[in-house]
């Protein structure tokens with residue numbers, strides 16, 4: 001079976017065939033940078049990071065663009081509330097999101113465009129829409145006329161009579177179902193010039209302009225959280241197609257992270273922040289917890305489920321480390337099992353993929369116990385290859401978090417070497433040397449924990 005993805009637009013599983021052979025392009029709606037991220041906020045970033053890694057096994061050139069919405073009502077309101085300039089507020093929270101993505105091992109996107117840097121592209125898009133009779137200006141605002149576009153509602157499966165944009169009432173709208181492309185300048189708010197007057201962009205327009213600026217008029221996959229299907233993605237698709245672009249060929253949406261059955265959200269106050277969780281568990285453990293469930297299933301946050309993920313990740317980690325201790329360096333280019341490939345090809349079935357990884361870990365542990373070093377090593381190499389797809393390869397994990405440089409890998413090699421020396425010292429009952437080695441690591445900010453499966457090390461700032 002080849003890769004099949006659930007496409008929201010057709011409400012069906014479709015074989016993924018890229019537009020241009022050998023390449024795949026993904027646009028993910030990024031954060032509106034108005035506050036500090038909670039775990040719900042990063043679910044889509046993680047989910048599309050896994051998709052990108054999986055696609056990269058097949059396609060030579062995988063491009064992922066994840067935007068930053070750095071101008072928005074909420075940003076202006078929050079900044080004003082705190083007496084800070086809006087651009088400083090946006091940038092501070094852009095960095096908070098960036099830190100969260102990086103600490104959870106997301107590969108840097110191919111590009112992360114900011115809305116405020118793409119007003120030119122937005123004006124061009126609006127001009128095309130006005131010229132084709134799909135948009136009109138009224139009192140400095142610019143609106144998209146939904147009745148001018150017969151396909152409107154197709155993505156979210158809504159009939160035109162049922163459409164409510166959720167926008168505040170506006171006098172200039174010809175039809176209450178029309179949506180805002182551009183908002184007229186208000187005193188004291190930032191604005192940019194356009195042929196229809198100064199103002200600032202509406203959210204939907206931003207994404208269409210940025211997606212097509214970097215991925216072209218037609219690209220492969222557009223993704224985000226399920227709440228974005230309507231109105232955001234419906235409106236993105238409508239304005240881009242009405243302007244003559246093909247826009248996205250597949251639409252993918254991930255489900256919520258909930259707490260006590262409710263969507264985790266700032267306004268409900270039921271959020272768990274990423275820095276708070278990272279004081280309790282290590283970053284790859286949190287990543288394992290968030291990418292383990294299928295992306296279209298809700299994750300109901302619970303301490304027990306988090307604890308289970310931590311133990312499951314540690315089972316993989318201690319197996320790979322035991323093999324390293326027993327046989328020396330373990331490569332990361334082992335094969336994928338057929339079942340792993342089948343699970344990933346079935347709409348990114350991460351639960352099946354993880355089950356397969358654990359099966360391989362069990363086989364590897366049995367081989368270790370039987371003294372079959374070659375068998376254990378083969379299992380560890382394939383476990384590394386498969387976990388890398390989910391971004392949770394215990395040995396390379398740190399390596400993928402920043403720029404992919406070998407710094408952390410080099411550190412890992414050195415620490416493993418010191419730990420091997422320490423194991424040797426202990427076997428020889430030279431406890432003074434063993435303790436000295438451990439203290440030496442501690443001085444360098446590396447904590448060592450002895451577990452039944454051997455020593456585990458962590459950087460104290462992780």
Ligand SMILES: Nc1ncnc2c1ncn2[C@@H]1O[C@H](COP(=O)(O)OP(=O)(O)OP(=O)(O)O)[C@@H](O)[C@H]1O
Nearest residue numbers: 040041043225227255256257263264265266267268
């Ligand atoms: N609990 C969640 N699970 C999955 N995705 C989420 C969750 N919360 C937010 N997102 C994603 O992040 C995007 C931005 O979230 P948003 O700023 O609305 O956060 P929020 O915490 O819901 O805040 P508010 O309560 O103020 O709306 C959402 O559109 C959604 O795609």
Ligand SMILES: [Zn+2]
Nearest residue numbers: 029030207232
């Ligand atoms: Zn978007």
